[in-house]
Amino acid sequence: MNTENPFSHIGGGKRYYTQNYMLREKFGCKVIKISLNAGMTCPNLDGTKGTGGCTYCSSGSGDFAGCPAQSVTEQFYAVKKLMNEKWSEGKYIPYFQANTNTYAPLEKIRSMTAKALSLPDVCGIAISTRPDCISEETADYLAELSRKTYLTVELGLQTVYDETAAKINRCHTYADFLAGYKLLHDRNINICVHLINGLPGETHEMMLESVRKMSELKLHSIKLHLLHIIKGTVMAEQYENGEFEAMTPEDYVNTVCDQLELLPPDVCIQRLTGDGNRETLIAPLWSLKKFVVMNEIDKELRRRNSWQGKKYGGQI
Template sequence: MCANYSWGHERRFNAYPQYFKRTFGQRVQKVSIDAGFTCPNRDGTVAHGGCTFCDNDAFNPAYCDPAKPVRQQIEEGIRFHQKRYHDPGKHLAYFQAFTNTYAPLERLRAIYDEALAVPGVVGLVIGTRPDCIDREKLAYFRELAQSHYVILEIGIESCYDRTLKRINRGHSYQQAVDAIELTAEYGIKVGTHLIFGLPGESEDDMLAEAEMLSKLPLDNIKFHQLQLIRGTAMVKDYQHHPQDFLFYELDVYLEFITRFIERLNPAFVIERFFAEAPPEKNLSPIQWDLRNDQMLQLLEKHLATVDSWQGKHY
């Protein structure tokens, strides 16, 4: 028999859509925005070139254009989602591209106030790095969180410093831990994301990350398999050291991610298990050729077949 899940629905993991229905009483859709930020590991502050896997253009929707005002991007995004979902409900402004706290507070205020002024926008999802968070900015986000939904997505990608150095993240795992704990200290929701298959990591290394992350005060978490994107520095690393990389067949990944979430804190809301990239940009030696929703259906079927769930062995 299946466990009595603590998050109050029948899915075998703490799912993002159900989380928002519990929080808002209806569907909530994220609208991506490119506000023209950069990163300290791109402009020379800590490094040059950015993360070796990074190509924001491969994942940004067509309406995302830093040349457009934030309000215009949001309004175009809302219209896009209204056509796709008919009635997507409320919206969150998702500042996804690059590091969205990497600016003086005055600029952040102007950008985020502009986003929250758009009708139907009920909150912010802000992607950032561990080394671009400070108490002054957190105090501002705490103020916003009194009347809006606010979550900071602090990228980790890996819990191992050797990996972070190799992929040119420009920060340590401890910096990520400190930033997550400080954000939670201010009462602000905090999420993170992890990539499976990064060079030099074994499957045991990755499974151990479930226990490491479960100790942190996280609210949300994203996972995805490694993808090799045309034009990134990681392509060159792969060409020179292909044996260091792990690209999963889908059925093997389903088994792996099941073992991973069995060890994961069941309180964490899981937002994503898989990543998609435009076929013309995806150079991964193994590709699944399925949409995200199709892969998710296969995962849920697998979880039911093996009678597993998030936190089973937590």
């Protein structure tokens, strides 16, 4: 057990290693991620791995990414303009979010990243993808890119349990994830993993186990999402048929705090909940009040006198 809060110097009463803090330390200013849609597809949509996609997926899981009818440059400026209403200046990380951004010929990936790097005040790139869509060739290119800029590759895992992955039609296994992880890890590429809390059939203990397994790897960062049930998805039908229940806010806050305690203190926390879209979200509607959820997480950590890594047993 780690007995002293290592985050007491972080502002806002945060008891975990926030992305905002990490990026300010690294770049000396506010850094804003700009979500983009490079017009990729996904092997779980086009029939290569599966059809219909993950049961929770709406339009490639990039609801807040730009519009693919626009070029990367047009999307960048459009999203940047919106962001600048909140933060008038800073540096930017173009984030290829929608669909599977390494599922394309290498030339397309090269041109997408070269365009992003040529944009003004860009200090890095983030690329979201499936762990089963990284070839040796792509990994070699990502390693080259990583030597040039601050690169993070975001791998959608969601759960370490193959039975849950099968239920949600992920069409890859935990072993597939580990193979993709190894390709990146062996090349010293920053890896961020996405997990989803509240998947059908998963218990509290299973959600903690996914995080325990992640704490045994060498991750740069992690995103913990709350399962959003979105109109028009297979999962929405299952939910409406009463096949599973959405998480309650108390359960979610408790789960996230338990997970934070298990993570190494040097793993950056990029996300502790999702951004729901009011128009399309069916449940849980309480998650639309994101600031309330974030405040409750801070409050619960204070109440426990706990912090990220308090129960982490490994070496950092």
